[in-house]
Amino acid sequence: MxxxxxxxxxxxxxxxxxxxxxxxxxxxxxxxxxxxxxxxYTRFPTKEALVPEVLTLTNDELFVDLPEADPLAAYGVVLERIARGLSAETRCVGLHLAYGASGPDTPDAAKAVRGFFTGQRDRLAALLAPSVGEARARELAGDAIARLEGATVWTVVEGDVEPMARALRLSLSEAASSHRR
Amino acid sequence: MxxxxxxxxxxxxxxxxxxxxxxxxxxxxxxxxxxxxxxxYTRFPTKEALVPEVLTLTNDELFVDLPEADPLAAYGVVLERIARGLSAETRCVGLHLAYGASGPDTPDAAKAVRGFFTGQRDRLAALLAPSVGEARARELAGDAIARLEGATVWTVVEGDVEPMARALRLSLSEAASSHRR
DNA sequence: CTCATAAACTACCGACCGGTCGGATCTATT
DNA sequence: AATAGATCCGACCGGTCGGTAGTTTATGAG
Structure with missing residues (x-):
């Protein structure tokens, strides 16, 4: 081996x-x-089989070692990890695969991509749900992910990480103010 | 022909x-x-040469027939066109090409992709600049584009257009409130 | 040390890739 | 009608793709 x-x-x-x-x-x-x-091909039966492995590994890294006592802080930590990773690598694996491997060919990859993003959102939403309610938590988490992913436009084409930082700040303050109510 | x-x-x-x-x-x-x-190959010398054509066509469609008298309204119209297009097609050509053709191979494509997004942002920012200043206008426009692009995550993986609608509303109100100051 | 198994190798498959070539065909001008 | 130029096409090029067959090598248990 x-x-x-x-x-x-x-x-x-x-x-x-x-x-x-x-x-x-x-x-x-x-x-x-x-x-x-x-x-x-002794380890992976097809190229497509790599996709779920890649994506579950990535998501697991995001949600490890979180402060259990403070869900809002944990929410912030995960968003910061996502933002830091995207700034450092300029791109998101998940988004690249979402655009490139979500067709009817590669159905296993498409399912894995779907699970990557919905899992990310739902695990984030679970941290917010107790304080802001399930529906609002899902909106906040989904919007936060979308903003960070969208900011990769600027890391990719200009190497500018400021939009990513602004997206992170906005989503953090949004969660905090929703929490206070 | x-x-x-x-x-x-x-x-x-x-x-x-x-x-x-x-x-x-x-x-x-x-x-x-x-x-x-x-x-x-009698029309286009290489595959790469298609990329600039595709992207300039797309941007031209966005900025045609705008209300000249009211720049803020024009800004809103362009954002709405972008959001509508992304919701209908689920994906953005520019973003797919940004992720897939911005390497050192395909340098012409990479330049075209860069110009697609920076051009979009700068033309949007020009509409806001008179009322909010150049620097802030660029931030607002860049963030608006990033949010709409990011919302395609959810149109692609779940067919959900609500995040796109929320991103549009946020960016519109952000521009309006900056304008009022 | 033996021997089964897992994992690595070489060599190959058909399909498709971007791109090119020489000739056929169409069209517009004279 | 003749002709020149643009456009289209069938056939082909070298190269790479994902994947497979058959064989050798490394490993670990008895």
Missing amino acids: KASLGSIVREARELFRHHGYDGASMQDLATKVGLKKASL | KASLGSIVREARELFRHHGYDGASMQDLATKVGLKKASL
Whole structure:
């Protein structure tokens, strides 16, 4: 076992993030992890099977080690992690895959992408629900995710991270003021 | 001349929008417009050359026929057009190309994508600048674009257009209240 | 040390990619 | 009617795609 499963998934994530589903090739992935292409197929049955692994890994990293006592603080921590990650990498794997692998071909990938975003929103909303109600919590979380994802437009085309910072601030204050009511 | 230049560019836009740069093939485009692949190359020297055409067409459609007397109203009209388009098509061509064709290969496409978004923002900002100042106008316009683009996350993965409507309302009221000051 | 299994390798498949070539066909001007 | 130029087409190029077949090598249990 020359390359660990985790390292393969992490490299696949990098390729998907920067080249998209079609643009990322199994050959490139094999080279990156120091294997031959055929060897990858002993670990993953298809290219598509990489997508759920990549996305669940990414979401798990976002929701680990949160302050249990203070849900509002936990909400803020997750948003900050998302914003920091998007600023550092300029792009979102999930969004690139949402645009590139949500068609009727690759149905497993499409389902994984859907689960990535709805899971992210619903776990965020769960942190807000006790204080602002379920419906409003879902709106706040969904809008926050959309704003951060949208700000990647500017990180990608201009390398400008200020819009991301503004989107983060807005969503944090929005949650805080909804909470106070 | 069996197919007009305009119809080719429009079909190319549809393919880029839904399949991305890598995922859209010249063969598919040829079939869609009723030509053979080789014939496309009498009109466009490369696949990459389609990208600027697609994006300038799209931006021109956004800024045509605006109320000249009322810049704030014009600003609102453009945002509404963007939101309507994104809701109807679920995706943004520009964003798909930004993620998929902004690498060092395809430099012409990357420049066109950059110009698509910065041009959109700067033309929007020009409508706001007289009343709120240049710097603030750029922030408002950039944030508005980012929010609408980000809302496509939900149109793509869930077919939900409500986040888009909320993003539009927020950006409109933000511009209006900045204007009043 | 043996031996089964897992994991890596080489080599290959058919399909499709962007792009090119030489010739056929269409159209407009004279 | 002749001709020149634009447009279209069938056939093809080298290369890459996702995926597979068959074989060798590394590993770990008895």
